[in-house]
């Protein structure tokens with residue numbers, strides 16, 4: 001795990017990092033019920049940002065806004081702006097399909113396709129017409145998801161035969177195979193046992209070399225362990241955003257303190 | 266008052282062991298009666314099936330004493346009512362298959378496409394209009410389809426293909442296709458809907474278009490359900506009687522030309538049943554031989570369909 005001095009070193013680097021997502025005054029409603037209110041955030045590149053908050057506070061809603069997955073919820077509507085490396089994700093000439101190729105997502109419950117392990121990982125590249133060597137792409141994705149050694153001898157077996165933790169790492173490999181720039185994770189460990197959870201957390205440390213990760217979690221220990229930045233949401237509003245260490249040890253807001261010390265939520 | 270009584274009753278359960286036991290017995294007795302009644306109802310369908318098989322076998326076996334089994338299943342000439350008699354059932358099988366093939370050509374692609382459209386593309390409003398229309402289609406009496414074939418489809422075909430005969434396989438198979446289409450659409454719809462939404466979400470999150478998600482995740486995941494619906498539809502088309510009797514003709518023939526008059530197994534059974542073949546004669550017994558064959562074919566197809574379906578249910582367990 002990460003030590004305090006390492007964390008300090010990282011935070012020293014933060015100022016040099018680019019902002020990958022910039023949201024300004026993002027409000028998301030279901031019908032006319034607001035789920036996200038006026039959220040302004042700058043998410044730095046190549047770090048792990050955690051979104052925490054009590055159940056129903058809008059974490060998933062906000063996360064889905066980053067890769068336009070809210071488009072599939074007919075009653076959801078968004079106001080405000082989300083810039084991805086300076087480009088507004090919600091203007092007319094942006095194709096959401098391209099957005100999702102560059103911004104991958106891992107879901108709460110592992111959702112491998114009922115196909116072989118190989119075809120799960122190869123699915124995205126094949127569908128998007130990847131011209132290179134598909135076998136290599138599958139292998140490198142599985143390696144990066146720390147699953148290769150466990151499955152290399154049974155790539156043709158059904159993905160649904162894997163354990164829950166393996167399935168989730170397969171879903172991460174499947175997302176990595178698209179070579180995205182960002183990986184959004186919505187409570188990726190909530191259906192997993194502690195050992196599988198630890199493996200995925202270790203994996204996240206390795207992945208942030210290459211990718212920006214935004215993780216939603218209701219587990220505060222997890223947020224404290226893995227993330228560099230933490231955003232605390234409550235009732236759809238951003239209460240506090242800052243370096244994880246600071247949010248957990250010296251929060252500026254009373255509500256944040258109450259939440260991270262477990263007095264509510 | 267009543268409430269008080271209930272409370273009292275509940276408070277004194279140990280008052281008399283005998284009464285309590287009696288109540289228990291009575292309860293069991295009633296339960297048993299209900300169970301027996303339900304069992305009888307369920308058993309009725311088993312009894313009916315057994316009865317049908319028995320009748321078919323009893324009437325068909327004497328037939329095979331007069332006509333060798335091989336002559337029946339491998340013979341290519343079917344003239345049981347005319348001299349010289351010949352009992353090769355293949356022309357009827359051929360006619361039936363011609364109808365099934367034509368009906369499949371109509372019902373399978375359109376049925377599957379409708380299901381995909383309704384399940385994956387249509388808005389709730391469009392769905393709420395098209396679904397009932399499909400159900401109406403399923404509720405139209407088959408005799409109406411028969412006359413529809415004769416008075417509308419056949420003349421239409423004749424304008425495109427002048428060689429079309431008044432009674433022909435094409436016209437009948439088109440209406441049989443329309444007839445089984447709602448079943449295909451509805452079963453395919455069930456199969457597509459059984460695919461969890463999380464799989465669609467996963468595919469979309471990889472940057473797939475709706476068409477790619479539908480054809481490369483949803484459809485493969487529901488393939489066995491779709492195949493099962495095809496098999497069930499085919500088995501219904503094989504058993505379909507009224508439309509083919511009216512529109513396909515009564516000419517047992519080994520042909521693959523859909524514009525000619527043919528005869529199906531079912532239409533032959535109707536023809537003889539309506540005629541005056543005296544009971545006990547060999548031509549009378551032919552209906553049971555043909556019916557037994559028909560039963561065997563559709564039973565086989567249904568078993569296949571259920572096997573495929575079971576496989577499909579296991580995927581998400």
Ligand SMILES: Nc1ncnc2c1ncn2[C@@H]1O[C@H](COP(=O)(O)OP(=O)(O)O)[C@@H](O)[C@H]1O
Nearest residue numbers: 030035054055056057058059060061062073075
């Ligand atoms: N599809 C939806 N339709 C209507 N309301 C929704 C929908 N999804 C979520 N909500 C509502 O939006 C709020 C935020 O939900 P969500 O983003 O899932 O919260 P979280 O992930 O923090 O638990 C909740 O009050 C929830 O009931």
Ligand SMILES: [Mg+2]
Nearest residue numbers: 059060061186
């Ligand atoms: Mg959530």
